Amino acid sequence: MQKYIDSHSHLFINQSFDDLFADANKIGVIGCSLNSVSESDWATVIDIANKNKNISAGLGIHPFVVDHVSAGWYKNMDLLLNYNPDLILGEIGLDKTKDNFSTQEKMFIQQLELAVKYNRTINLHCVHAWDVLLQILKKYRNKLPKIVVHSFDGTENVINFDADMYFSYSPNILDSKYKKAIASIPLVPKDKILIESDCADFDIVPNVANAVANARPDITLDDIFNNSKRVFFNG
Numbered sequence: 460m461q462k463y464i465d466s467h468s469h470l471f472i473n474q475s476f477d478d479l480f481a482d483a484n485k486i487g488v489i490g491c492s493l494n495s496v497s498e499s500d501w502a503t504v505i506d507i508a509n510k511n512k513n514i515s516a517g518l519g520i521h522p523f524v525v526d527h528v529s530a531g532w533y534k535n536m537d538l539l540l541n542y543n544p545d546l547i548l549g550e551i552g553l554d555k556t557k558d559n560f561s562t563q564e565k566m567f568i569q570q571l572e573l574a575v576k577y578n579r580t581i582n583l584h585c586v587h588a589w590d591v592l593l594q595i596l597k598k599y600r601n602k603l604p605k606i607v608v609h610s611f612d613g614t615e616n617v618i619n620f621d622a623d624m625y626f627s628y629s630p631n632i633l634d635s636k637y638k639k640a641i642a643s644i645p646l647v648p649k650d651k652i653l654i655e656s657d658c659a660d661f662d663i664v665p666n667v668a669n670a671v672a673n674a675r676p677d678i679t680l681d682d683i684f685n686n687s688k689r690v691f692f693n694g
């Protein structure tokens with residue numbers, strides 16, 4: 460059976476992630492990057508990943524929830540990253556469609572600094588904010604960890620940015636209105652292409668992978684699988 464890794468998933472409210480992932484395994488989705496949205500997810504994602512070596516957990520404060528953090532969030536994140544060497548950062552980033560952009564920026568930089576400090580991969584969210592985000596990343600040039608650009612929108616100067624960046628295509632590419640993302644598939648280096656569900660609907664993952672592979676005659680589904688294995692599981 461063809462194997463897949465979902466490069467960007469989340470907990471589902473009111474559904475057991477373990478059960479969803481067990482079903483995913485049956486259709487070949489044998490690994491995933493499981494992201495936090497807020498502090499309240501952290502203990503859960505750590506616990507799930509500790510029980511399953513094919514789940515890579517990420518700690519993060521999502522740009523949507525930067526106004527809802529505890530006073531000790533940063534110290535706690537630092538301690539957890541220090542204590543758990545397999546944890547990555549995710550989901551973190553910037554989103555200009557949401558309010559409080561200056562708070563988003565401040566908290567993204569704090570989390571980026573932890574990723575740099577511990578050399579942990581980042582699962583990155585960026586919506587209409589590449590101008591600001593690339594300026595920030597430039598300040599950390601040569602120190603940056605691997606960066607997975609989640610639900611890549613196809614912005615061309617991101618593909619050429621000088622860092623170890625990976626481009627994860629979401630189910631958006633199955634919808635012809637996401638022209639820029641679809642048009643970027645042939646432009647991304649073949650060892651940098653990933654695919655994701657962007658939720659915990661793992662059933663969609665093979666469809667996304669096949670759509671990417673159809674747009675790239677030079678790569679196979681195994682190549683995409685091996686790219687994600689390298690990024691999330693050091694394999």
Ligand SMILES: [Zn+2]
Binds near residue numbers: 468657
């Ligand atoms: Zn997400």
